[in-house]
Amino acid sequence: MLENKHVTVFVTGGIAVYKAADLVRKFIKAGAIVRVAMTKSATEFVQPLTFQILSRNEVYTDTFDEKEPENVSHIHLADWTELAVIVPATANIIGKMANGIADDMVSTTLMATTAPRLIVPAMNSNMLANPATQLNLEKLESFGYTVMEPDTGFLAEGYEGKGRLPEPDKIVEKAHLLLLEKASDLPLKGKKVIISAGGTIERIDPVRYITNDSSGKMGHRLAEQARDLGADVILVTASKLEHPFGVTVRPVSSAREMQAAIMSDFDDATIIIMAAAVSDYRPKNQADKKMKKASQDIQILLEENPDILATMGQQKTHQFLIGFAAETNDVEKYATDKLKRKNADMIVANDVSKEHAGFNKDTNEVIIFQPNKEAIHIETDTKENIAKHILLEALYSMKL
Ligand SMILES: Cc1cc2nc3c(=O)[nH]c(=O)nc-3n(C[C@H](O)[C@H](O)[C@H](O)COP(=O)(O)O)c2cc1C
Incomplete structure (x- = not known):
């Protein structure tokens, strides 16, 4: 700015x-x-x-x-x-x-x-x-x-x-x-954009949890770029990163909390970007006291978490829905499949096994998939520039 x-x-x-x-x-x-x-x-x-x-x-x-x-x-x-x-x-x-x-x-x-x-x-x-x-x-x-x-x-x-x-x-x-x-000429002025970020946390007991390597950097950079395009940004984040200024931040922990925080603004959102790494499963039983060491192996039974992106894909009316696919192999195959299965408008795929891309890095390299469009490969760049590119591509597709 x-x-x-x-x-x-x-x-x-x-x-x-x-x-x-x-x-x-x-x-x-x-x-x-x-x-x-x-x-x-x-x-x-x-x-x-x-x-x-x-x-x-x-x-x-x-x-x-x-x-x-x-x-x-x-x-x-x-x-x-x-x-x-x-x-x-x-x-x-x-x-x-x-x-x-x-x-x-x-x-x-x-x-x-x-x-x-x-x-x-x-x-x-x-x-x-x-x-x-x-x-x-x-x-x-x-x-x-x-x-x-x-x-x-x-x-x-x-x-x-x-x-x-x-x-x-x-x-x-x-x-x-x-x-x-x-500024009066910003394309997202007066429009609501919801962005999720970070790896969700699923508690086993008060001191232990299941999570993943997502830092939240991509989601937080997206929130800043959407803000600078004029949007009213709601950042639903499970990340410990510093909160970006000028956006509404909703800190969450679990997938279910994240879903509730997103869905409360779903109806009047223009763009929703699911950049968070949401746990597919959570422990079926959460101990309310610290679990004691047992003398034999123990099992933690996992139950499925809600699929936030798929739910929004089913419910969307006017919203432009962007999902992320973090893959370690067959990136294109999984991403195009995800685009269809979730009824998303865009899937941003990254190969998290690459040195300069994915979790916890400051750079990324992504491929943007959209229905009936050629895939767009964005070469290695800062997450800030990648975020800008993703949003401009979405604006172009939305004709905003
Ligand atoms: C050591 C010293 C510190 C001062 N600090 C301030 C200050 O922090 N804020 C303030 O409004 N005036 C402060 N003043 C008073 C202003 O310098 C004074 O009102 C001056 O006329 C302001 O002129 P200006 O507004 O043209 O810069 C201070 C004066 C001195 C001598």
Whole structure:
């Protein structure tokens, strides 16, 4: 979402200026093209040179420093900006923005831009609680600007309070979501996509279970890509991986829990992707106390789990149903058979015996099967790119 986006970071004079330097680095890492404007007070804390080096662009500090005769620099920067991030936002700049004051490079450019604005206040807790600051923040929100809630914690003043700058990673996430919210041309905007991920867990007793090698990486990458195509994503996950931001996560454990969590949104889903590795069987009896070691062999009787994909295949009306087939041999034969048996619209097959594909890897290599279509082979790539490819192929087939 931030790839090649023109992000201007407006740095004002708070103690958290040093964190803005890290933020610029993170925006660059996310693929954004960054420019920085600083107030005079901000330059008291950190030299513009730091931001110049991190952003790889000259830093704007003076409205009247007109270097290019063909441009008025604050208007040029305002027009160039696709996302304005004010960080740290002082009580002073918040007051100026709320009241239409434009008396330096930062405030004048902010007045002139039409880009979405993300305001990240950071200040002493009493300054934040001051009714003037609160009223100004309310006013900025009423203008349609986004204000990020300051963190509570240990302040530079040496005591606990609300007013800390959120961590740069969280600011990048917020910026990402703001751009998603403002984008009007995304193919899955307003559409619900359900994705399952991870290997389900079937309990034998309170401390033992049956599972498989699925890490959930493919499902989680699919959730992120569907989010970036504008979808309202529900990720039903049995994985221990960190939850992706900007999606609704439903943590589950067993196949039956997974089925219930998926089916509650089945009716109004546009796409459902079963990337989870669902246990075919579960122990018929689950001990409610830890099983003791016996002096002879024991048997665990397994009973069949519900076939979630097949159930959805029978019940689907408008939903586009995508299943995964993790095979170790005869991949094509099993995948085409699965496509028919489950009444799916697409089966993504991967050979999990391959070095660079399948369970717990960061890369994958897949073949996409669809009814009455040639199979599409996607060569080894990151799971992120494979996820993008799968979704774009589905959109193409759905004519979205
Ligand atoms: C050491 C020091 C730390 C400061 N920290 C903050 C702060 O975290 N937040 C804030 O709103 N103001 C803070 N201020 C006050 C601002 O620097 C002051 O209001 C200034 O006029 C803001 O100017 P600007 O908004 O143009 O950058 C601090 C001042 C000093 C001297």
